[in-house]
Amino acid sequence: MEMILQPWPWYVSGPLIALIMFLLIFMGKKFGMSSNLQTLCTMCGADRKADYFKFNWREQRWNLIVILGAAIGGFIAINFLTADPAVDINPQTVTTLNELGFESSGKAYLPDEIYSLEALTDWKALSILIVGGFLIGFGARWAGGCTSGHAIFGLSDLQLPSLIAVVGFFIGGLMMIHLLFPLIF
Template sequence: MLFEPWPWYVSGPLIAIIMAILILMGKRLGMSSNLETLCTLGGAGRFLDHFKIDTAAKRWNLVVIAGVVLGGVLGANFLSNSDEVDISAKSIALLQELGFNSAGTSYLPTELFSVEALTEPTVWILLLVAGFLVGFGSRYAGGCTSGHAISGLSNLQLPSLVAVLGFFVGGLIMVHLLFPLIFGA
């Protein structure tokens, strides 16, 4: 079981237990808020007032980042029995039609994230624009997908429900309309 993806009926309750513990401790889970904490710890408060905050209460969440990184490294290198990505054959075919020949064989498309791809100016522009939009969007929405979908919905917050609906609608628009326009032949 350790070397296979965990089914929803194992991982779902584990997430619920973690969320219940965090709620009882008065904590909120989210990844994008860690960027603010890291920037503050790195001295960004000397340049922008936004980063002049007390990070003592938020440092616990940095352990979450360490856990995500460590878990990703362990999962990818030691707990995975295959390099294949388990997505549908139809999705692989559609991605390959758009020029992503690594579809189904890697989690990050090598056409965008390999060292060779980073020699292309268009790849840099695309990654910078995408990174800006994700960063701006998560701050504008008051949190990221994990913060709103897991923590916000667990706390029954209406703004989180609105944000999650927006994430889904935005994702559908991206995948079905914008992605073929950006990467189409």
């Protein structure tokens, strides 16, 4: 008997995420992926160079397990629980992306034109990754957290700044896709 693999439905995964957020709020913990980078930098001695990194990183060790869990969970999901690694996106979007030069659209999880090892030798793809990484890092620091911290934890904790940040993330994403993305490609 062949097992049919598909994503967990929202009514299973959503309540599980809500349960984890409730437990974190109950225990007085804050969740966010960008805070893990801050913790890692502090562990490596960044606190000797910048006051931003001066905090007791040992109190945040629990959050580093989130990175490990995300990596292991992603590996298990893609290698053992996914029948087709391609993202199921609208055929019109696939056509538009193909016209922009993304031949792997609808066939791969991430576009090979940007995220393959060969793309690291292409100045345009490498520039996009470097500039994008800088902007994400700058934005996460300026907003006081990343998309996961604000959208998952901050909204669960009913934080108005998180709502404002999430609205800003969506507006920025829409501007990128509809205005800048066609100009870049």
